[in-house]
Amino acid sequence: MTKQPHVLDGVAIASEIKAEVGLEVSKLVEQGITPGLAVILVGNVAASEIYVRSKVKTCGELGIFSELIAPPETVTTEEMLELVAKLNAREDIDGILIQLPLPKHVDTKRLLEAVSPDKDVDGFHPVNAGRLQSGQPGLQPCTPAGIIEVLKRARLPIAGQNAVVVGRSDIVGKPAALLLLNESATVTVCHSRTHDLAAVTRGADIIVAAIGRPGFITAEMVKPGAVLIDVGINRLTDKADVEKFFAGDEKRAATFEKKGSVIVGDIDPAAFKISSAYTPVPGGVGALTIAMLMHNTVKAARLRRGFSAESK
Numbered sequence: 001m002t003k004q005p006h007v008l009d010g011v012a013i014a015s016e017i018k019a020e021v022g023l024e025v026s027k028l029v030e031q032g033i034t035p036g037l038a039v040i041l042v043g044n045v046a047a048s049e050i051y052v053r054s055k056v057k058t059c060g061e062l063g064i065f066s067e068l069i070a071p072p073e074t075v076t077t078e079e080m081l082e083l084v085a086k087l088n089a090r091e092d093i094d095g096i097l098i099q100l101p102l103p104k105h106v107d108t109k110r111l112l113e114a115v116s117p118d119k120d121v122d123g124f125h126p127v128n129a130g131r132l133q134s135g136q137p138g139l140q141p142c143t144p145a146g147i148i149e150v151l152k153r154a155r156l157p158i159a160g161q162n163a164v165v166v167g168r169s170d171i172v173g174k175p176a177a178l179l180l181l182n183e184s185a186t187v188t189v190c191h192s193r194t195h196d197l198a199a200v201t202r203g204a205d206i207i208v209a210a211i212g213r214p215g216f217i218t219a220e221m222v223k224p225g226a227v228l229i230d231v232g233i234n235r236l237t238d239k240a241d242v243e244k245f246f247a248g249d250e251k252r253a254a255t256f257e258k259k260g261s262v263i264v265g266d267i268d269p270a271a272f273k274i275s276s277a278y279t280p281v282p283g284g285v286g287a288l289t290i291a292m293l294m295h296n297t298v299k300a301a302r303l304r305r306g307f308s309a310e311s312k
């Protein structure tokens, strides 16, 4: 009988991490320190508003002070730089999060580099990218850090494993590859110019897919028993696509009927069936991002005061 793959439940792992963060917050509060997160949301992009609301709500649940700053769509780069400078100087703010995307006329790169590296809870600042590259403690990008948490908490081996990361963005692919390398995996990074991608992925013990293309990694590209980490979030609005990826899945069909769309990752669900473990979409890696943001905020609060990253 073939063994059923293990579903890596991102929601359960996120709850575990949030409970730990809450405990760290209460220990800091006992010392008169309340960690604080400033969230900057420009304009009214519906998806960004949903993410931001959820971040602010989670702060409240864990005892983290949060401040939502919502400049108008017309805000200039200079005004945003001024705002960031004020937040950098504020003692009660440990983390600064600029919700992306920003309007086109705002210089995103300049702004992200203006955030103090010590308050850079998204881990996007070049200083933190450098710290990650050289294996120094620092603030790490939330989604890739979540991937490592999933693997570790499920007690899946990383050291010595062949890990193939498909995607090389600064936000996901590259930091994920570095984190896996820091955990002693043998890492290969693939991208749109990779020759014979399937031959590379078939050699992988762990595949991290961060491409942004629905069901791109098929079962034929996966070694049976591999661990599959699916970072992709793709919305399917065409019924034929839903039937292609989710044939016989009544729950998804019902969601599609109700909402007119369903979410699929970058890995074809058919590939999950031959894996040893996989992160579902939704409910996998995506569920961890906010938990890791909370973790980073408390970590920033501790490191800024000269404490160790965690109390234990």
Ligand code: NDP
Binding pocket: 143, 166, 167, 168, 169, 170, 171, 172, 173, 190, 191, 192, 193, 194, 197, 210, 211, 212, 213, 231, 232, 233, 234, 285, 286, 287, 289
């Ligand atoms: P980007 O578009 O920035 O990067 C995509 C990467 O995929 C690029 O490196 C690109 O290669 C590579 N790629 C594209 N086509 C191919 C191909 N045919 N073969 C091999 N590689 C290819 O995306 P992100 O990294 O920002 O995001 C990736 C996915 O993860 C998206 O679905 C996004 O929605 C999701 N995401 C989820 C998050 C969460 O769970 N919280 C957070 C962030 C992202 P090249 O560099 O050569 O162009």
